[in-house]
Amino acid sequence: MSEWVIGNVVQVKHWTDNLFSLIIRAPIDPFVAGQFTKLGLEINGKKIQRAYSYVNAPKNRNLEFYLIAVPGGKFSGKLHAMQPGNNLMITKKAAGFFILDEIPSCKYLWMLATGTALGPYLSILEQGDGLERFDKIILIHAVRFAKELSYLPQMLKLQRRFNNKLSILTIVSREINQGSLTGRIPSLIKDGSLEQAINLKLEAKNCHVMLCGNPNMVHDTQQILKETRAMQKHFKNSPGHISTEHYW
Numbered sequence: 001m002s003e004w005v006i007g008n009v010v011q012v013k014h015w016t017d018n019l020f021s022l023i024i025r026a027p028i029d030p031f032v033a034g035q036f037t038k039l040g041l042e043i044n045g046k047k048i049q050r051a052y053s054y055v056n057a058p059k060n061r062n063l064e065f066y067l068i069a070v071p072g073g074k075f076s077g078k079l080h081a082m083q084p085g086n087n088l089m090i091t092k093k094a095a096g097f098f099i100l101d102e103i104p105s106c107k108y109l110w111m112l113a114t115g116t117a118l119g120p121y122l123s124i125l126e127q128g129d130g131l132e133r134f135d136k137i138i139l140i141h142a143v144r145f146a147k148e149l150s151y152l153p154q155m156l157k158l159q160r161r162f163n164n165k166l167s168i169l170t171i172v173s174r175e176i177n178q179g180s181l182t183g184r185i186p187s188l189i190k191d192g193s194l195e196q197a198i199n200l201k202l203e204a205k206n207c208h209v210m211l212c213g214n215p216n217m218v219h220d221t222q223q224i225l226k227e228t229r230a231m232q233k234h235f236k237n238s239p240g241h242i243s244t245e246h247y248w
């Protein structure tokens with residue numbers, strides 16, 4: 001059984017009509033960058049809970065979550081209405097294995113996200129621990145519209161901090177945006193545009209790919225990587241090249 005503590009909302013950032021970030025203070029146990037926790041609310045007399053990834057580095061005591069208010073969603077709509085000073089429930093312990101300790105040795109680490117699933121990567125990069133072993137990290141954020149690139153300023157800051165070690169790329173699927181690729185991750189891998197934009201080959205011999213977010217993206221991208229790059233899903237007892245986290 002999870003142990004719950006009270007979290008206090010200290011800030012809400014509204015990025016678009018339905019994208020927002022919650023900043024919470026709560027007496028949680030230490031977590032590992034890349035992990036998620038559960039937030040809970042009592043709705044109509046029933047406790048409802050959902051999983052959310054930490055965006056902040058574990059060393060930062062402002063707990064940050066990047067969310068979309070899913071149309072018709074039971075829980076995310078309630079979080080969308082939160083204001084500074086409101087309380088919610090949060091599990092004391094974090095969970096999940098989408099963390100660097102689970103990534104096998106490789107030269108190039110690719111971090112691919114759709115929508116709100118950028119969070120775990122920002123947490124890992126902001127924390128900065130354990131990244132020495134990679135020659136290069138590639139952070140890719142795929143969204144529908146350019147206005148949804150909420151964390152682009154932070155991505156650019158990280159890129160400056162890591163110098164040539166971190167490459168960032170944005171993908172926008174439903175409009176042309178200068179500076180972003182247009183389309184979806186799997187087709188941009190298939191036709192070579194993603195590698196061309198990063199100037200690096202996506203190869204099984206020296207790359208590991210992390211995929212986070214929309215389960216259809218995770219599925220379709222894995223298929224393409226299997227078919228065209230001879231990459232396999234990574235398991236502890238059967239090492240491969242792909243690690244995944246589904247948001248639904």
Ligand SMILES: Cc1cc2nc3c(=O)[nH]c(=O)nc-3n(C[C@H](O)[C@H](O)[C@H](O)COP(=O)(O)OP(=O)(O)OC[C@H]3O[C@@H](n4cnc5c(N)ncnc54)[C@H](O)[C@@H]3O)c2cc1C
Nearest residue numbers: 036050051052053066067068070073074075076116247248
């Ligand atoms: C490990 C894990 C980490 C997660 N981290 C986050 C996070 O950091 N931020 C976040 O916004 N959500 C995250 N989610 C999703 C979150 O737990 C909820 O499912 C989401 O907030 C919708 O809840 P709801 O009750 O409003 O919608 P529900 O009534 O439960 O409806 C769910 C439907 O909404 C859609 N959906 C759910 N989540 C998303 C999403 N993030 N983006 C696009 N469509 C979605 C899907 O179509 C899904 O079938 C995570 C889920 C998991 C399993």
Ligand SMILES: NC(=O)c1ccc[n+]([C@@H]2O[C@H](COP(=O)([O-])OP(=O)(O)OC[C@H]3O[C@@H](n4cnc5c(N)ncnc54)[C@H](OP(=O)(O)O)[C@@H]3O)[C@@H](O)[C@H]2O)c1
Nearest residue numbers: 068070114115142143144173174184185186214216217220
């Ligand atoms: N973003 C909005 O403005 C908006 C508005 C109203 C409602 N919603 C709802 O909110 C939820 C979340 O929306 P979201 O935009 O954050 O997340 P999303 O639907 O997961 O889209 C994020 C990115 O993932 C891409 N994608 C979707 N399926 C894919 C696949 N199989 N392979 C590769 N890429 C794929 C999308 O491309 P495509 O654009 O090609 O699908 C988009 O670029 C959805 O239920 C959506 O219906 C969103």
